[in-house]
Amino acid sequence: MKRETSVQTEKALTLILFAVLAVSMILVLLTGAGVYRRLTKRGQESFYKRTVPLYIATKVRQADCTGAVTTEQRDGMDVLLLKEQIDGEEYVTRIYCYEGYVYELFAAEAVNFDPLAGERIAKALQAEFSLENGCLYVTVTGEDGEMTEQRLTLRSMVGEVAYEE
Amino acid sequence: MVCIGILLLFTVAVSNLNQGNREEEKKQLEEAIRRSVVTCYATEGVYPPDFAYVKEKYGIPVDESRYLVVYDVFAENLMPDITVLERDYEKGN
Numbered sequence: 001m002k003r004e005t006s007v008q009t010e011k012a013l014t015l016i017l018f019a020v021l022a023v024s025m026i027l028v029l030l031t032g033a034g035v036y037r038r039l040t041k042r043g044q045e046s047f048y049k050r051t052v053p054l055y056i057a058t059k060v061r062q063a064d065c066t067g068a069v070t071t072e073q074r075d076g077m078d079v080l081l082l083k084e085q086i087d088g089e090e091y092v093t094r095i096y097c098y099e100g101y102v103y104e105l106f107a108a109e110a111v112n113f114d115p116l117a118g119e120r121i122a123k124a125l126q127a128e129f130s131l132e133n134g135c136l137y138v139t140v141t142g143e144d145g146e147m148t149e150q151r152l153t154l155r156s157m158v159g160e161v162a163y164e165e
Numbered sequence: 166m167v168c169i170g171i172l173l174l175f176t177v178a179v180s181n182l183n184q185g186n187r188e189e190e191k192k193q194l195e196e197a198i199r200r201s202v203v204t205c206y207a208t209e210g211v212y213p214p215d216f217a218y219v220k221e222k223y224g225i226p227v228d229e230s231r232y233l234v235v236y237d238v239f240a241e242n243l244m245p246d247i248t249v250l251e252r253d254y255e256k257g258n
Contacts, residue, residue, distance in 0.1 A: 047200055047204070051200070051203060051204050051207050052203070052207075054207035054208070055203050055206055055207040057207075058206060058207055058210055062210070062242065093243075104243070104244045106239075106240075106243050119243075119244035119245075119246060120199065120244075121199070121203055121244060122199070122200070122203060123196075
C-alpha cells in the first residue's frame with residue numbers, strides 16, 4: 001500500500017515537473033516573440049519617419065530646377081511631379097500614394113497616368129504634397145497612422161519668391 | 166477511428182500553417198529587400214546596381230534554395246522592379 005502511494009506520488013511529481021517545464025518554455029517563447037515584435041516595430045517606425053521622407057527629399061533635390069517640381073490632384077490623390085527632358089522629349093517622375101503604398105512612376109509626359117503602373121516604394125496610408133512660397137510641403141502618413149511632415153525649400157524657386165516679394 | 170480523424174485534422178492544420186508561413190515569409194522578404202533598396206537611394210542618392218550589392222551592403226539573408234529574387238534595373242535613379250519567386254521543389258526548379 002505504502003509502495004503504491006509512493007509510486008503514484010512519483011508519477012504526480014514527474015507530471016508536475018513536466019508541466020512546469022512546458023509552461024516555462026511557452027513563457028520564453030512568448031517573451032522572445034514580444035521582443036522581436038517590438039524590435040521590428042521600431043525598425044519600421046524608423047523607416048517611415050526617416051527613410052521615406054529622406055527618399056522624397058533626395059528625389060526632389062535631384063530634380064530641382066526651374067519648373068521641374070510641381071504638384072497636382074488626380075482622382076482625389078496628391079501627386080508630386082518631377083519633370084526632366086531627355087533627348088528633347090519631356091519625361092515625368094510621379095510620386096503618389098495609392099492603395100496603401102507610395103509609388104514612383106517614370107514615364108513620358110504624354111503617356112496616360114495609370115497609378116498601378118508605378119513601382120512600390122513603401123507602405124503608407126496617405127501622402128500629401130503642396131507648393132507654397134517656394135517650399136514643397138510633404139506629409140506622409142505611415143501604416144500606423146503616424147504623420148511625418150517635412151518642408152523642402154526649392155532652390156529653383158528661391159529667385160522667384162524673392163522677386164515677388 | 167477517432168484517433169485517425171484527429172491525426173488527419175492535425176496534419177491538415179499543420180499543412181495549412183506551413184503554406185501560410187511560406188506566403189508570409191515571401192512577403193516579408195520582398196518588403197525587406199524593398200526597404201533596403203529605398204534606404205540605399207535615400208542615403209546614397211542612387212538605387213543599388215544589382216541584387217548582390219543589396220545583399221552585401223544591407224545584409225539581406227536570402228535562402229537561394231527556396232527563393233529566386235528577380236531584380237530588374239532600368240536606370241540608377243529609378244526604382245528597380247523587385248519580384249520574389251518561390252522555387253518549385255517538385256519540378257526541380
